[in-house]
Amino acid sequence: MSAVLEITEIRKSFSTGFIPRRKDILKGISLSVGEGEIYGYLGPNGAGKTTTIKCVLGLIFPNAGKIMLFGRDHLDRRAKENLGFLPENPYFYDYLTGREFLDFYGQLFSIPRSERAAATSRLLKLVDMDRAADLPLRKYSRGMLQRIGLAQALINSPALVILDEPLGGLDPLGRKEIRDLILRLRDEGKTVFLSSHILQDIEMICDRVAIIVSGRILSQGRLSDLVSETVLFTEITVSGVAESDLAALGESLSTQAGRTLLKVCDEPNIEAVLALVRAQNGKVHSLIPRTRTLEDIFVDMVKPQ
Amino acid sequence: MTVTVIARNTFKEAVRDRVLYLLLFFAAVSILFARVLALLTVGDRVKIIEDVGLASISFFGALMAILIGTGLVYKEIEKRTIYTLLAKPIRRHEFLLGKFLGLVLTLAVLLAAMSLIFLGLVLAHTGRIEWGLLVAVVMIFFELILITAVAILFSSFSTPILSSLFALAFYLIGHFSWSLETLLKKIPAGATRTILRFLYTLLPDLENFNLKAEVVHHLPIAGAQLLYSAAYGLVYAAFILGLAIVIFRRRDFI
Numbered sequence: 338m339s340a341v342l343e344i345t346e347i348r349k350s351f352s353t354g355f356i357p358r359r360k361d362i363l364k365g366i367s368l369s370v371g372e373g374e375i376y377g378y379l380g381p382n383g384a385g386k387t388t389t390i391k392c393v394l395g396l397i398f399p400n401a402g403k404i405m406l407f408g409r410d411h412l413d414r415r416a417k418e419n420l421g422f423l424p425e426n427p428y429f430y431d432y433l434t435g436r437e438f439l440d441f442y443g444q445l446f447s448i449p450r451s452e453r454a455a456a457t458s459r460l461l462k463l464v465d466m467d468r469a470a471d472l473p474l475r476k477y478s479r480g481m482l483q484r485i486g487l488a489q490a491l492i493n494s495p496a497l498v499i500l501d502e503p504l505g506g507l508d509p510l511g512r513k514e515i516r517d518l519i520l521r522l523r524d525e526g527k528t529v530f531l532s533s534h535i536l537q538d539i540e541m542i543c544d545r546v547a548i549i550v551s552g553r554i555l556s557q558g559r560l561s562d563l564v565s566e567t568v569l570f571t572e573i574t575v576s577g578v579a580e581s582d583l584a585a586l587g588e589s590l591s592t593q594a595g596r597t598l599l600k601v602c603d604e605p606n607i608e609a610v611l612a613l614v615r616a617q618n619g620k621v622h623s624l625i626p627r628t629r630t631l632e633d634i635f636v637d638m639v640k641p642q
Numbered sequence: 643m644t645v646t647v648i649a650r651n652t653f654k655e656a657v658r659d660r661v662l663y664l665l666l667f668f669a670a671v672s673i674l675f676a677r678v679l680a681l682l683t684v685g686d687r688v689k690i691i692e693d694v695g696l697a698s699i700s701f702f703g704a705l706m707a708i709l710i711g712t713g714l715v716y717k718e719i720e721k722r723t724i725y726t727l728l729a730k731p732i733r734r735h736e737f738l739l740g741k742f743l744g745l746v747l748t749l750a751v752l753l754a755a756m757s758l759i760f761l762g763l764v765l766a767h768t769g770r771i772e773w774g775l776l777v778a779v780v781m782i783f784f785e786l787i788l789i790t791a792v793a794i795l796f797s798s799f800s801t802p803i804l805s806s807l808f809a810l811a812f813y814l815i816g817h818f819s820w821s822l823e824t825l826l827k828k829i830p831a832g833a834t835r836t837i838l839r840f841l842y843t844l845l846p847d848l849e850n851f852n853l854k855a856e857v858v859h860h861l862p863i864a865g866a867q868l869l870y871s872a873a874y875g876l877v878y879a880a881f882i883l884g885l886a887i888v889i890f891r892r893r894d895f896i
Binding site for chain 1: 647651654658723725728731732894896
């Protein structure tokens with residue numbers, strides 16, 4: 338798998354204020370995104386996610402480090418030919434209609450007029466915005482801007498799509514649609530790099546993730562490696578069993594309407610509980626093994642900072 | 643070509659901005675006001691109409707260049723539209739040049755509209771179309787090209803209000819710097835004179851583009867002078883744009 342985006346040790350600091358004070362935003366970020374994967378860039382607000390993305394796009398210049406896109410320098414015009422980008426809280430030319438807007442960006446890629454019209458219509462349909470195609474963007478809601486923004490990111494059918502908080506500001510239905518769309522992009526062979534501070538977004542669709550906290554990458558790798566498969570404990574809900582018999586086997590978390598929720602840590606105890614239920618003619622309502630979630634990892638990592 | 647695509651979009655942006663029509667309305671009022679002034683004047687009324695009309699075109703043209711020009715680049719940064727734009731295969735100088743050319747095109751159209759009103763008014767008074775007046779308008783156009791470059795230079799690193807003030811200062815200084823030349827002739831050689839000469843060379847001289855008196859009074863205009871003024875405007879504008887590009891090229895868009 339060749340690297341589509343390769344970031345090596347980039348650093349960036351800003352000087353702000355009347356008496357300038359140096360503030361380090363990125364403290365040596367390195368990551369590599371392979372072809373055809375969905376790469377999640379996860380971190381709390383202010384961790385440096387957007388700053389990293391802006392460095393990749395050439396909107397800001399890192400103080401040190403190297404960024405390669407498709408094996409070329411990231412500022413190379415040819416590298417950008419294959420790039421799509423959706424910013425956080427997108428805002429576009431409000432005097433253009435949705436169709437004009439997409440057409441304008443298509444022109445920047447020197448796409449011929451006839452192809453442009455076809456691509457514009459196809460994308461408008463893809464993001465479900467064809468009904469608002471001839472409305473000026475100033476009349477668009479936030480969710481609509483997000484959709485048209487995604488459409489402009491795809492106008493050149495890029496090999497790499499960079500999405501900054503793509504699910505922000507969307508309702509649950511919209512989030513699902515955009516998620517499905519991102520998965521579809523991967524199925525088409527595109528690489529997707531997306532940032533988010535919402536774990537569920539990443540957990541559901543990303544192949545690999547990097548976790549960034551205060552300008553440093555704390556962990557990166559396959560989601561399955563980060564989220565360990567080992568079972569931490571098992572939750573069993575039973576009824577029709579004497580509670581005093583269960584106490585020895587696990588911790589009783591709650592009892593409601595005759596049902597007992599039991600937290601069982603040792604694996605042999607699970608069998609013992611089941612045997613007990615059978616012996617007393619009780620009933621098992623549920624049995625859920627709990628593994629470590631990305632959220633657990635995330636909370637563990639952010640805490641010491 | 644990328645520059646023309648951005649220029650076309652900039653033109654679209656300016657044309658769809660209501661401020662433009664407000665300015666055009668006031669420009670028209672100002673040009674037509676010359677008719678009222680003429681009534682109050684003893685002497686050649688047509689000359690008053692022509693003089694005030696051309697002054698209105700020059701002033702409102704400059705105002706349009708400054709008010710639209712200073713907002714153009716700043717708005718892109720402020721509203722973050724520049725993020726998606728620069729993520730496309732565009733070099734930063736192409737963006738700046740596109741903005742510049744788009745505004746120059748807008749100003750050309752506006753000047754044409756104002757000239758139409760102006761020539762119409764003169765026609766109503768003299769019964770003929772005074773094509774000679776357009777020579778002055780063309781020179782105003784060269785002046786506006788320079789002012790646009792200045793407006794874009796300031797707006798590439800400053801806020802619209804400050805940029806407007808700077809650009810307005812440039813306009814005023816440019817129209818009064820000729821007095822330095824007069825002063826130069828009157829003071830003896832020495833350090834002061836050297837400094838003044840340096841200042842006079844550096845500061846813009848926008849009176850180069852002022853041919854109002856000549857066209858109104860039908861004075862002969864040397865072709866060489868027109869050529870010189872046009873070249874002066876273009877070279878100065880190119881220098882200012884170069885400066886803007888240098889500043890803009892390494893800027894971080896936070």
